[in-house]
Amino acid sequence: MRTKPTPPPSAPRAIALGRRVLEIEAAAVAALAGRLDEAFERAVELILTCKGRIIVSGIGKSGHIARKFAATLASTGTPAYFVHAAEAAHGDLGMIAPEDIVIALSNSGASSELLAIVPQVKRRGARLIAMTGNADSPLACEADIHLDAAVSEEACPLNLAPTASTTAELALSDALAVALLDARGFGEEDFARSHPGGRLGRRLLTHVRDVMRPLARSPVVAGDATLTEALLTMTHGGMGMTVAVGPDGKPAGIFTDGDLRRALESGLDVRTARLSDVLTRNPRGGISPAALAVEAAEMMERLRVNQLLVIDGAGVLVGTLDTHDLMQAKVI
Numbered sequence: 001m002r003t004k005p006t007p008p009p010s011a012p013r014a015i016a017l018g019r020r021v022l023e024i025e026a027a028a029v030a031a032l033a034g035r036l037d038e039a040f041e042r043a044v045e046l047i048l049t050c051k052g053r054i055i056v057s058g059i060g061k062s063g064h065i066a067r068k069f070a071a072t073l074a075s076t077g078t079p080a081y082f083v084h085a086a087e088a089a090h091g092d093l094g095m096i097a098p099e100d101i102v103i104a105l106s107n108s109g110a111s112s113e114l115l116a117i118v119p120q121v122k123r124r125g126a127r128l129i130a131m132t133g134n135a136d137s138p139l140a141c142e143a144d145i146h147l148d149a150a151v152s153e154e155a156c157p158l159n160l161a162p163t164a165s166t167t168a169e170l171a172l173s174d175a176l177a178v179a180l181l182d183a184r185g186f187g188e189e190d191f192a193r194s195h196p197g198g199r200l201g202r203r204l205l206t207h208v209r210d211v212m213r214p215l216a217r218s219p220v221v222a223g224d225a226t227l228t229e230a231l232l233t234m235t236h237g238g239m240g241m242t243v244a245v246g247p248d249g250k251p252a253g254i255f256t257d258g259d260l261r262r263a264l265e266s267g268l269d270v271r272t273a274r275l276s277d278v279l280t281r282n283p284r285g286g287i288s289p290a291a292l293a294v295e296a297a298e299m300m301e302r303l304r305v306n307q308l309l310v311i312d313g314a315g316v317l318v319g320t321l322d323t324h325d326l327m328q329a330k331v332i
Helices: 011-035 038-048 060-075 112-123 138-142 164-183 188-194 199-205 227-237 257-265 293-303 323-328
Strands: 054-058 080-084 101-106 127-132 145-148 220-222 241-245 251-256 307-311 317-322
Touching: 011 164, 038 127, 038 145, 038 164, 054 060, 054 112, 060 080, 060 101, 060 164, 101 112, 112 127, 112 138, 127 138, 127 164, 220 227, 227 241, 227 257, 241 317, 251 257, 251 307, 293 307, 293 323, 317 323
Parallel strands: 054 080, 054 101, 101 127, 127 145, 220 241
Antiparallel strands: 241 251, 307 317
16 A cells, blocks of 8 residues: 655745754754863874874764765875775775774764774774764774764754764864864965865966966067067067067067057057157066966056066066966966
8 A cells, every 4th residue: 555655845844944953963063162172182192193094984974974084184184094994894904004093983883894893903003083972882982082972962853864963073073184284284385285276276386487478479579679570479479568678588678559559649650660669668567487376466466467577587588477377277
């Protein structure tokens, strides 16, 4: 006999239930703060002095949190990797060495898969940190350090599905990762090195030399060029300007679209004029190729220019840069 499908909850009921879930989980996380004690501090010290590897393990929903915890540690200065508890019992335990630390996550603290590997962890001489919701559980009692992630209730109406408990594990693991980050003096540049593909990595690790147009692709003419030659170079360069360079390779000046408009308004004969008659000498916006690309972006914004000359320590022009180059490199 088929049972009738349960009708979907009404909008007001769904909103009320959603709010209730958030309130329960928020209360569970808030309660953790008051329970942080010397065990948390000892866990930080133990991990900081670890000469081996940090291995994070769990199973079920706690396993998902453990995997995320390992990834957070690895990206914030504490090399770590995740080992599934079930796989550990079937050969992966072989990677655990005496100087390693195993961090095991389990709400009940009684997961058979985790308890099965505890004797081997101990026998190998590795240290064990347990994060559980039951301080009297077998896993908590066997651990060198126990971190209390207990919750008074799950957010699930049946009080069965891991909800508040996994949120508490996630928050407590984040707290541990951030405490380690701070203790290691892990900064923005360190984070960027761990995230070279991210926006911060691009901003902090990209230098002007990485995004500039080298001299061979820059709109450059000799200082004694005609204005016609300069205009042709400007057109082919696609930067809205051309740079006049002296025999020593140093920039003598710059000629832009704006300069051209002003020259035409003044009645200048483009066919006979020399570039030296109309260029802007001592242009603003010279930057070193070793400077960060974000510094170039800041300089452009401050000077209200769209192009910069890239000049080496001897004052020689080595390239050019414009806003499109920075945008293409996703620096801005």
